[in-house]
Amino acid sequence: MSNYLPIIGITMGDASGVGPEVIVKSLNHHVVYQQCRPLVIGDAGRLELANTIVNGTAKIRRIKEASEAQYEPGTIDCIDLNLIPADLPFGQLSAVAGDGAYRFIARAVELAEARQIDAICTAPLNKEALHAGGHKYPGHTEMLAHLTHVDEVSMMLVAPQLRVIHVTTHMGIIDAIRKIEPGLVQRTIERGNATLIKAGIERPRIGVCGINPHAGENGLFGYGEEEEKIIPAVKILQDKGLDVTGPLPADTLFFRAGRGDFDLVVAMYHDQGHGPVKVLGLEAGVNVTVGLEVIRTSVDHGTAFDIAGKGIADERSMLEALRQGAELATRRG
Incomplete structure (x- = not known):
């Protein structure tokens, strides 16, 4: 395998769910930085709040472009779209969070098409919130197919x-x-x-x-x-x-x-x-x-509104999604 560490764009998902927590929990594991170069696309303020909730020691670095990322263990690089109000409650359906989840994905697709990231790893979104935010897709898979102009993909x-x-x-x-x-x-x-x-x-x-x-x-x-x-x-x-x-x-x-x-x-x-x-x-x-041009992995769980904001969400699926994304990205032809 190549020594190249792929850049994995991590979309924050629904800000009212467990996505922010499982991301910061995962990126507080230094082993992730031995597998890939993680770059969060989301809301830096929400990540900071989630990091406090889970008692994380990593710092959040706000950036505008992928080229500004430094990928240092102990620091989480975040392309900050600044879409989530500071007082948005956890565990509640929100059109604002649904719209944000879409925009995080759309930015990740732009970065992938520009070859600034090697794979996309998605935190969970809520379909009802996504629809309330004006984006009528059944889920991530269909949204990504539309944004990448691919007629057919498989899960x-x-x-x-x-x-x-x-x-x-x-x-x-x-x-x-x-x-x-x-x-x-x-x-x-x-x-x-x-x-x-x-x-x-x-x-x-x-x-x-x-x-x-x-x-x-x-x-x-x-x-x-x-x-x-x-x-x-x-x-x-x-x-x-x-x-x-x-x-x-x-x-x-x-x-x-x-x-x-x-x-x-x-x-x-x-x-x-x-x-x-x-x-x-x-x-x-x-x-x-x-079936996409870009590798995309995701956690295999939902937004878990019932435990969101409590700091108890399990990050193992996110860790495995990052590992799988890095493995598939490094083997691309």
Whole structure:
């Protein structure tokens, strides 16, 4: 691996949630500075407040441009957009915080496109606050796709001993089944395969979930969705030389992946993939957006309004998201 330490742009997320706290907690760990050069895009005043709440010893350095950052352990460099009122309460839905979360992301995309940062790592936002702030996106993934002018991306969740990529994400189950088709399944698997190759897995072993119980069990369950929507894509990819198996029953596939039989599971819809990941590693889970020009990782938890501002938020998912972002960024071609 190169000795180059990638610059990771860390977006602060919803200022009313735990994002500011998990960021300052993470950047009080000096080991982060051995993995990457962290640069927060957010609100310096909010970070200072969060640092006080968590009893952090690091200092916050307010800067305007990425070129001003010094990346010194013990000092947190923050491109300060100065959008968050000092008296904004923690734990409450806020249109101001929702708008801020969008603007932090938009600035990070500008920096990535200008090659001033090598990856983006996002703290959580609140979808209702985002919408209240005037930005009608289902979440980070769709927002980033729009801002980077990419038509289609995939969500990959990474937890200890398990990686899951999703064919569909934020939509109802009926809509998800309707949207699944061989082309989308094929492109999703190809994106996941390419990402794992970049991460150092020469020939990823990929297991594909069915849609119905027992993957349809030869037509016993469902209306032939596996044969119509999944099997054609699997056959094409197998002919291309990819190590793809399926469709397989989801209830046993996740167990097999957890014990090491597969490097990647392909889930057909949101809860099929999210449930097993969160059972195995909620605090250490990472969300990776696959298909963007820039590497993007994220914590695999929400804004946690119920504990925001109390200094008890767990930073392990942020630490792992930074580590994964640095690993993927340094391996970019």
